[in-house]
Amino acid sequence: MVAEKSGKRLNSASELELLCEEIKRSVSARTRTVTICCGTGCLAYGGTKVAQAFRDEIKSRGLESEVEVKTTGCHGFCERGPLVVIRPENILYQRVKPADIPQVIDETLISGRVIDRLLYTIPGTKEKVTYEHDVPFYKKQMRLVFGANGYIDPTVIEDYIGCGGYAALSKTLFEMKPDEVVDEVKKSGLRGRGGGGFATGAKWQSTREAHGDPKYVICNCDEGDPGAFMDRSLMEGNPHAIIEGMVIAAYAIGAHLGYIYIRNEYPVAVKHAEKAIAQAEAMGLLGENILGSGFSFSVKINRGGGAFVCGESTALMASVEGRVGEPRAKYIHTSEKGLWDQPTVLNNVETLANVPLIINRGAQWYSSIGTANSKGTKIFSLVGKVNNTGLIEVPMGITLEEIVYGIGGGIPKNKKFKAIQTGGPSGGCLPASKLDMPVDFDELTRAGSMMGSGAMIVMDEDNCMVDIARYFLSFLEGESCGKCVPCREGLKRMRQILDRIISGQGQPDDIELLENLSETLTWGALCGLGGGAANPIMSTLRYFREEYEAHIIEKRCPAGVCKPLISYNIINEKCPNCTLCIKACPVGAITGQGKKLPVILDQVKCTKCGACYDVCRLGAVEVR
Numbered sequence: 153m154v155a156e157k158s159g160k161r162l163n164s165a166s167e168l169e170l171l172c173e174e175i176k177r178s179v180s181a182r183t184r185t186v187t188i189c190c191g192t193g194c195l196a197y198g199g200t201k202v203a204q205a206f207r208d209e210i211k212s213r214g215l216e217s218e219v220e221v222k223t224t225g226c227h228g229f230c231e232r233g234p235l236v237v238i239r240p241e242n243i244l245y246q247r248v249k250p251a252d253i254p255q256v257i258d259e260t261l262i263s264g265r266v267i268d269r270l271l272y273t274i275p276g277t278k279e280k281v282t283y284e285h286d287v288p289f290y291k292k293q294m295r296l297v298f299g300a301n302g303y304i305d306p307t308v309i310e311d312y313i314g315c316g317g318y319a320a321l322s323k324t325l326f327e328m329k330p331d332e333v334v335d336e337v338k339k340s341g342l343r344g345r346g347g348g349g350f351a352t353g354a355k356w357q358s359t360r361e362a363h364g365d366p367k368y369v370i371c372n373c374d375e376g377d378p379g380a381f382m383d384r385s386l387m388e389g390n391p392h393a394i395i396e397g398m399v400i401a402a403y404a405i406g407a408h409l410g411y412i413y414i415r416n417e418y419p420v421a422v423k424h425a426e427k428a429i430a431q432a433e434a435m436g437l438l439g440e441n442i443l444g445s446g447f448s449f450s451v452k453i454n455r456g457g458g459a460f461v462c463g464e465s466t467a468l469m470a471s472v473e474g475r476v477g478e479p480r481a482k483y484i485h486t487s488e489k490g491l492w493d494q495p496t497v498l499n500n501v502e503t504l505a506n507v508p509l510i511i512n513r514g515a516q517w518y519s520s521i522g523t524a525n526s527k528g529t530k531i532f533s534l535v536g537k538v539n540n541t542g543l544i545e546v547p548m549g550i551t552l553e554e555i556v557y558g559i560g561g562g563i564p565k566n567k568k569f570k571a572i573q574t575g576g577p578s579g580g581c582l583p584a585s586k587l588d589m590p591v592d593f594d595e596l597t598r599a600g601s602m603m604g605s606g607a608m609i610v611m612d613e614d615n616c617m618v619d620i621a622r623y624f625l626s627f628l629e630g631e632s633c634g635k636c637v638p639c640r641e642g643l644k645r646m647r648q649i650l651d652r653i654i655s656g657q658g659q660p661d662d663i664e665l666l667e668n669l670s671e672t673l674t675w676g677a678l679c680g681l682g683g684g685a686a687n688p689i690m691s692t693l694r695y696f697r698e699e700y701e702a703h704i705i706e707k708r709c710p711a712g713v714c715k716p717l718i719s720y721n722i723i724n725e726k727c728p729n730c731t732l733c734i735k736a737c738p739v740g741a742i743t744g745q746g747k748k749l750p751v752i753l754d755q756v757k758c759t760k761c762g763a764c765y766d767v768c769r770l771g772a773v774e775v776r
């Protein structure tokens with residue numbers, strides 16, 4: 153068994169190659185593999201119990217030599233979890249429960265029949281889809297970086313090696329000089345996936361050329377954006393790809409020590425990263441004299457406390473050093489003076505996971521994907537008011553429309569699309585007129601938003617854009633480290649102005665005041681948190697100004713969200729007096745004196761909880 157080879161040190165490129173071949177042979181000896189997603193989303197739905205039920209049932213039937221049961225990281229389609237994929241056919245079963253397992257084994261694994269009730273159903277057409285690659289959510293994706301998640305057990309290094317893992321490292325160490333690695337990454341056009349979109353090759357080159365020894369490589373897995381979970385899922389599902397990327401970066405810049413900075417709220421990611429480091433060290437793929445090449449590099453894990461600002465490069469480095477996680481001015485780049493004032497490369501998880509692909513398949517191949525200045529694919533977390541939520545990986549240049557409708561399946565309950573918020577809390581809200589826009593670093597910035605780390609939140613007609621701007625602003629206000637005045641004071645004042653607008657106390661010059669403060673904040677803030685904090689306001693003012701005006705001038709919230717500006721009313725012509733709302737009202741604000749008399753809603757008693765609106769099936773309760 154290949155598993156017995158775990159821990160055996162590999163001392164050359166050819167030993168790695170031989171092991172890879174051996175693993176491939178042992179995999180093809182089995183006829184079937186059942187992969188069960190045990191990413192954090194599917195774990196919450198009971199993925200572990202499903203996996204255990206499979207293992208118990210396969211064992212009790214003596215099928216272990218024919219069927220391999222494998223737990224994997226996130227497959228992306230989290231809202232349908234726990235997901236089970238039967239390979240090689242790639243039959244996808246969704247929302248699987250432990251009680252379903254005997255039937256899956258009898259019917260699908262033994263008799264070759266598909267179980268209809270466990271298949272994904274396309275909401276509009278009600279069509280059942282058998283194979284993973286035919287599900288619309290997956291069909292338009294290009295899963296170059298994220299795809300391996302669905303095939304490998306992240307706690308078993310042989311799974312990664314069997315898929316060609318660490319071959320890029322071997323090629324780097326034995327066939328390329330450090331300068332050639334930097335050149336290849338430069339030619340690929342790879343830009344950092346952590347937010348700024350900085351050219352990775354150029355960053356590596358300046359760190360390589362910087363004076364100072366030692367040098368460091370840091371992987372940023374802080375991921376504090378609300379709604380984002382790309383980095384967590386990559387670290388949980390394929391930690392070796394990130395480690396491989398880190399060793400390649402270290403070889404290119406001449407570093408011998410690296411850190412993975414992971415927020416402590418990601419326990420599975422921390423556990424898998426720790427295990428991956430230990431396995432890679434035991435097999436000579438990390439640590440002293442990697443693969444017998446003479447090159448050494450070690451990786452340590454540093455747990456972050458969960459402050460959003462600690463994802464910022466200088467704050468992160470301060471935190472690793474054991475100081476307070478506050479940003480500093482970057483007159484001198486971290487590539488020259490970073491961790492402990494030494495030259496440091498800081499890259500995002502997804503950036504590093506792209507590196508083995510580039511080395512294996514070449515810069516030319518990589519740069520053929522994407523747009524002129526944004527190459528490769530991007531992983532996004534697609535959440536909010538969209539039918540298919542989850543993680544998607546798409547080529548740069550895909551339009552927002554293809555993402556929201558083609559992959560996301562459109563807006564639930566046939567509601568109208570209103571906006572998409574991209575780029576995390578410092579990103580912007582783009583309206584329906586931007587749906588045909590190709591998604592890449594530069595287009596998003598031009599439109600007043602940004603790529604950020606890749607969170608995408610879809611909003612429908614029921615979202616109030618002033619309320620949304622206030623939400624992001626108050627998130628950033630809470631996360632501001634308070635070091636500089638424009639951010640510490642500016643965010644508070646801007647939030648107070650938004651508070652009064654949504655409470656009906658808005659003043660005629662509030663919009664101008666917000667614009668002035670936004671400009672001061674953008675130019676005066678010390679770090680990117682404050683520097684981008686005005687984006688939610690500026691983008692909503694740019695595309696949804698009339699909503700601000702309705703709140704300030706007409707004292708009206710067009711989306712019916714801001715409570716002080718709305719009232720619930722009963723349209724008596726539509727109401728047959730079914731009494732549902734009377735029973736639902738928690739404060740007794742609705743009364744009805746018998747079948748023939750109208751239902752009355754007392755505005756003084758009403759607390760605007762919305763329960764009557766939610767229960768009325770006839771649309772007889774309206775929000776004004």
Ligand SMILES: Cc1cc2nc3c(=O)[nH]c(=O)nc-3n(C[C@H](O)[C@H](O)[C@H](O)COP(=O)(O)O)c2cc1C
Nearest residue numbers: 344345346372374375463464465499500503680681
């Ligand atoms: C407030 C703030 C939070 C950030 N959070 C993250 C984060 O969680 N993960 C990340 O990779 N980059 C984050 N960044 C960007 C990093 O500062 C840095 O640019 C990035 O890690 C560099 O990696 P890249 O070149 O691979 O993108 C953040 C920046 C700011 C200003």
Ligand code: SF4
Nearest residue numbers: 634635636639679682
């Ligand atoms: S901009 Fe905000 S988060 Fe950044 S240093 Fe200033 S106060 Fe701190």
Ligand code: SF4
Nearest residue numbers: 737758759761762764
């Ligand atoms: S909004 Fe809530 S409190 Fe007001 S009438 Fe309806 S159920 Fe009662």
Ligand code: SF4
Nearest residue numbers: 727730731733768772
């Ligand atoms: S739930 Fe609707 S239809 Fe029924 S009594 Fe209330 S307003 Fe009328």
Ligand code: FES
Nearest residue numbers: 191193194226230
């Ligand atoms: S956690 Fe299972 S699909 Fe995302």
